[in-house]
Amino acid sequence: MNAPFEGIGASVRRKEDLRFISGNGHYTDDINRPGQLHAVIKRSDRPHAKILSIDTAAAQAAPGVVAVFTGADTAGLGSIPCGWQIHNKDGSPMAEPRHPVLAEGFVRHVGDPIAVVIADTKQHAKDAAELLAIDLEELPAVATVTAATAPGAYLVHEGAAGNLCYDWHLGDKAATEAAFASAAKIVKLDLENNRLIPNAMEPRAALGDFDASSGDYTLYTTSQNPHVIRLLMGAFVLGLPEHRLRVVAPDVGGGFGSKIYHYAEEAIVTWAAGKLKRPVKWTADRSESFMSDAHGRDHVSTAELALDAQGKFLGLKVHTLANMGAYLSTFATAVPTYLYATLLAGTYTTPVIYVEVKAVFTNTVPVDAYRGAGRPEATFLLERLVDVAAQETGLDRVEIRRKNFIPRDAFPYQTPVALQYDSGDYFATLDAALKTADWAGFPARRAAAAAKGKLRGIGISTYLEACGIAPSKVVGSLGARAGLYEVANIRVHPTGSVTVFTGTHSHGQGHETTMAQLVTDQLGVPFSQVDVVHGDTSKIPFGMGTYGSRSLAVGGSAMVKAMDKIILKGRKIAAHLLEADIDDIEFKDGKFTVAGTDRAKTFGEIALTAYVPHNYPIEELEPGLDETAFYDPKNFTYPGGCHICEVEIDPDTGVTKVINFTAVDDVGRVVNPMIVEGQVQGGVAQGIGQALLENAVYDENGQLLSGSFMDYTMPRADNLPNFSVATENTMCTHNPLGSKGCGEVGAIGSPPAVINAVVDALRDYGVRHINMPASPEKLWSIINAGRPAMAAE
Amino acid sequence: MYDFAFSKPTNVADAVKLLGDPDAKPISGGQTLIPVLKQRLNKPTTVVDLTKLGLSGITVTATTVTIGATTTHVTVATSADVAKAIPALAHLASHIGDRAVRYRGTIGGSLANNDPTADYPSAALALGATIKTDRRSIAADDYFQGMFTTALEPGEIITAVEFPIPEKAAYVKFPNPASRYAMVGVFVAKGPKGVRVAVTGAGQNGVFRHTAFETALAANFSAGALAGLATPADGMNADIHGSAAYRAHLVDVIAKRAVAAAG
Numbered sequence A: 001m002n003a004p005f006e007g008i009g010a011s012v013r014r015k016e017d018l019r020f021i022s023g024n025g026h027y028t029d030d031i032n033r034p035g036q037l038h039a040v041i042k043r044s045d046r047p048h049a050k051i052l053s054i055d056t057a058a059a060q061a062a063p064g065v066v067a068v069f070t071g072a073d074t075a076g077l078g079s080i081p082c083g084w085q086i087h088n089k090d091g092s093p094m095a096e097p098r099h100p101v102l103a104e105g106f107v108r109h110v111g112d113p114i115a116v117v118i119a120d121t122k123q124h125a126k127d128a129a130e131l132l133a134i135d136l137e138e139l140p141a142v143a144t145v146t147a148a149t150a151p152g153a154y155l156v157h158e159g160a161a162g163n164l165c166y167d168w169h170l171g172d173k174a175a176t177e178a179a180f181a182s183a184a185k186i187v188k189l190d191l192e193n194n195r196l197i198p199n200a201m202e203p204r205a206a207l208g209d210f211d212a213s214s215g216d217y218t219l220y221t222t223s224q225n226p227h228v229i230r231l232l233m234g235a236f237v238l239g240l241p242e243h244r245l246r247v248v249a250p251d252v253g254g255g256f257g258s259k260i261y262h263y264a265e266e267a268i269v270t271w272a273a274g275k276l277k278r279p280v281k282w283t284a285d286r287s288e289s290f291m292s293d294a295h296g297r298d299h300v301s302t303a304e305l306a307l308d309a310q311g312k313f314l315g316l317k318v319h320t321l322a323n324m325g326a327y328l329s330t331f332a333t334a335v336p337t338y339l340y341a342t343l344l345a346g347t348y349t350t351p352v353i354y355v356e357v358k359a360v361f362t363n364t365v366p367v368d369a370y371r372g373a374g375r376p377e378a379t380f381l382l383e384r385l386v387d388v389a390a391q392e393t394g395l396d397r398v399e400i401r402r403k404n405f406i407p408r409d410a411f412p413y414q415t416p417v418a419l420q421y422d423s424g425d426y427f428a429t430l431d432a433a434l435k436t437a438d439w440a441g442f443p444a445r446r447a448a449a450a451a452k453g454k455l456r457g458i459g460i461s462t463y464l465e466a467c468g469i470a471p472s473k474v475v476g477s478l479g480a481r482a483g484l485y486e487v488a489n490i491r492v493h494p495t496g497s498v499t500v501f502t503g504t505h506s507h508g509q510g511h512e513t514t515m516a517q518l519v520t521d522q523l524g525v526p527f528s529q530v531d532v533v534h535g536d537t538s539k540i541p542f543g544m545g546t547y548g549s550r551s552l553a554v555g556g557s558a559m560v561k562a563m564d565k566i567i568l569k570g571r572k573i574a575a576h577l578l579e580a581d582i583d584d585i586e587f588k589d590g591k592f593t594v595a596g597t598d599r600a601k602t603f604g605e606i607a608l609t610a611y612v613p614h615n616y617p618i619e620e621l622e623p624g625l626d627e628t629a630f631y632d633p634k635n636f637t638y639p640g641g642c643h644i645c646e647v648e649i650d651p652d653t654g655v656t657k658v659i660n661f662t663a664v665d666d667v668g669r670v671v672n673p674m675i676v677e678g679q680v681q682g683g684v685a686q687g688i689g690q691a692l693l694e695n696a697v698y699d700e701n702g703q704l705l706s707g708s709f710m711d712y713t714m715p716r717a718d719n720l721p722n723f724s725v726a727t728e729n730t731m732c733t734h735n736p737l738g739s740k741g742c743g744e745v746g747a748i749g750s751p752p753a754v755i756n757a758v759v760d761a762l763r764d765y766g767v768r769h770i771n772m773p774a775s776p777e778k779l780w781s782i783i784n785a786g787r788p789a790m791a792a793e
Numbered sequence B: 001m002y003d004f005a006f007s008k009p010t011n012v013a014d015a016v017k018l019l020g021d022p023d024a025k026p027i028s029g030g031q032t033l034i035p036v037l038k039q040r041l042n043k044p045t046t047v048v049d050l051t052k053l054g055l056s057g058i059t060v061t062a063t064t065v066t067i068g069a070t071t072t073h074v075t076v077a078t079s080a081d082v083a084k085a086i087p088a089l090a091h092l093a094s095h096i097g098d099r100a101v102r103y104r105g106t107i108g109g110s111l112a113n114n115d116p117t118a119d120y121p122s123a124a125l126a127l128g129a130t131i132k133t134d135r136r137s138i139a140a141d142d143y144f145q146g147m148f149t150t151a152l153e154p155g156e157i158i159t160a161v162e163f164p165i166p167e168k169a170a171y172v173k174f175p176n177p178a179s180r181y182a183m184v185g186v187f188v189a190k191g192p193k194g195v196r197v198a199v200t201g202a203g204q205n206g207v208f209r210h211t212a213f214e215t216a217l218a219a220n221f222s223a224g225a226l227a228g229l230a231t232p233a234d235g236m237n238a239d240i241h242g243s244a245a246y247r248a249h250l251v252d253v254i255a256k257r258a259v260a261a262a263g
Ligand SMILES: Cc1cc2nc3c(=O)[nH]c(=O)nc-3n(C[C@H](O)[C@H](O)[C@H](O)COP(=O)(O)OP(=O)(O)OC[C@H]3O[C@@H](n4cnc5c(N)ncnc54)[C@H](O)[C@@H]3O)c2cc1C
Pocket: B025, B026, B027, B028, B029, B030, B031, B032, B033, B034, B050, B069, B070, B095, B096, B097, B098, B101, B104, B105, B106, B107, B108, B109, B110, B112, B113, B115, B117, B118, B119, B120, B156, B157, B158, B159, B179, B180, B181, B182
């Protein structure tokens, strides 16, 4: 009987799901240590204020309270570091104000931690937190990039003049100006990319533990990258060497970027555990998450596209103000620069591009990477601009794209904004999507909807993204303060089962399944005999974690490299056992065979021999079958594709219904098609959420108005259509798997497809652009303004 | 939440006695009270559970539907008797919150709370219901007194709600996209008490009767009768989801749909 196919290309059911859906997941808040204390953080309810005094006496004396700490106690700790240094146009480094774990002298956003109360129960800690007497003197606050950069705006940080973190640029300004001077047509668009709150299902949590006998610390935390947390917190904030600090990120219930960063609470519980010699746990309430998890997006941009008379793109100019919030989160500074400006060529041959980005401090929660990170912002800008260009040149929306696509034979393709695309076929994804979405049949559907009194529109987006981050040397030259390789340790056990230790982290993506499939495929070990371990610095040699759709392209490649070493060693052992030359040993389907013969040893036999080396080339070869590899990618990977959205708007209420959504993506080699489809569906759900529903709103004074699910509109199942998801893949040329990454494409490609559809639906109302979210009231206002005759009826 | 004592009496008299403590609080489905307690916005001495008082159940006569105070939304939504007598009421209950909320939340809790964006208040007002309590009966017109404010005295318990069966009625809800409470909900009824139109979600003072619509519909019960009757924006709620003008417009649109649905 043949074993079921469980290698690369099989839609194997996710092995982790039974644990999750049966309540057996093991999350940070599920962990309890003997003698554990509970921390409650007292946060600012003011957007900007000077701390005049904090009286902790009553809280200290409250029942069950063990300690109360304020910024005065933690002032000796390091600043929460930013992982990426950007330089200004003039070469000077960005402004990098101190980011204390507890506020020192000032609070700068609603949610800024002021004090921590640690007690025997969470209830006691909460009771005592109410007894803190905090005297604040309110200061003027700025919530938007526009307000923060207005002349005379009050400063968030004294050291950051004009509230600027940096004023950065990329591209050839003179050449771009020249292209604009020669243009037949210039299309200009002002647009905003709305601010989002990630809202992972599991709120953040952190548990610090200190072992007085060894002096070792352990931090259990909801993280996408425990080694990075160990490095950032250990080296920069607490001054703890790596060998004294273990960071465990067990099951994590979603991250979407928000759990990449090193947060104050992690440092607080670890530091406090050492001080109090007792474990200290903190778990966020949902409302706390809204004001303490890093937010996403929040750009205000102006974009200009120069075209020749035939509609060829000649040049692109972009100016963007990016909101950083009150402090620099771990990746914040890289998002609007190297993950955004470098993407502005998109799928097009635009020969010259010039981008200016100003990063701006405001009195809001820090903003950082959120699913897609920079690429959704670039894609929304570009794909809206191209649609407006089509509208204003009279060219068909599809034709203008085709006309400007990078040709199939132009790869590798060097863009004017630093990136070199290795592979892609934008025509293939476009054609497949047009066909699936029945683009040609749309006019009839529009007419049928009109007969029912509905406004139907169709929108397209042909996007490109860069993920699989990242080549260390390249990112280092761009300001990254870390390398972005990945690490895998493949441990073959004596009986031939395998444990994979990966430096990536799975928080919903299904790595335990996908990565096991890689082992099944490469080593021929049955899927059931492979386990994947992640999320513990004491088990895994090293790792940079999961974000930027890097786990398969970079982490999977590291596994392939380690497995190559396993196979090579296996061949040596087999050559010895079979008394053959190593060059004659072939490895295929889990068997080491002497080429051209039926003399073979199974993988299991080789594994056993490696650990029971009685008949073994012990002089030349160490026993054991356990290999580690570090893999540093040669380039980013470049998924791309085409998303088509069809909507229907109720003109009486302005409500948009997504009728159809087609995604055809090029994600390179697909290991598990079911998981890829799920990733794309989830991403598209978030993209539709951004386009139609989600919005983090601050009032002009810096109060968060959308601070709970009562006001923050998460997309729900009934907001979404049945997606039509497919792939049309070209292989990544520079990693051993050919995989590009699928985690973010859905959230990157979809928002402009949705808005392009909404604008198309409203084409009779003279609409040029709609900022996200396209809320019912916004659309109704447009419709209402466009038909005064009908309103007067 | 703060610590509190909890008691679960088995008759109304005991419950009323426990609620003689001005800082005691009744709890029914807890779908509103528990979130409030969790946010520490309320500090009751005792929480008095009403669900074992025998106040759950639905009684239908030729002219009335009476629903016990602790009857859950799902019970009303799935009751064949309610669906037959006042289908609009079953429909309304089936659109409250989500399934989990409907399995716990109750009509008494909803009416006692009188959230300005809740659904049931519109039904009670439009149908001219009578709110029965441990001590008296209150006409819906006297019961709702502005948002989160009712005619209930301290410690007074709703025991049941009696709805006269209308000739026709319908409820249409335009949910707030985030909370899914009513951004605008319109309940229209034509029955023994005439034509009544109640609007929830939109008004700053909570549920209200739309007298201009009632007059127009009394003369001609059809959606067309509302054409040209624009609801003024004064007194409408405004928030990040919709301005007062948008809500006023939605009242017009949703009312027409409700009339059309009532047939
Ligand atoms: C996620 C979510 C979504 C929701 N969506 C909607 C929605 O779309 N539409 C909607 O209308 N509602 C909605 N609700 C509210 C829900 O309908 C509640 O069930 C209802 O408002 C209160 O009913 P309860 O039985 O849970 O009352 P409880 O929470 O137990 O009590 C509410 C208040 O009424 C008092 N009280 C309770 N029973 C009595 C009584 N018999 N006599 C006197 N006082 C009493 C309590 O002391 C308390 O002050 C939602 C709730 C949640 C959590």
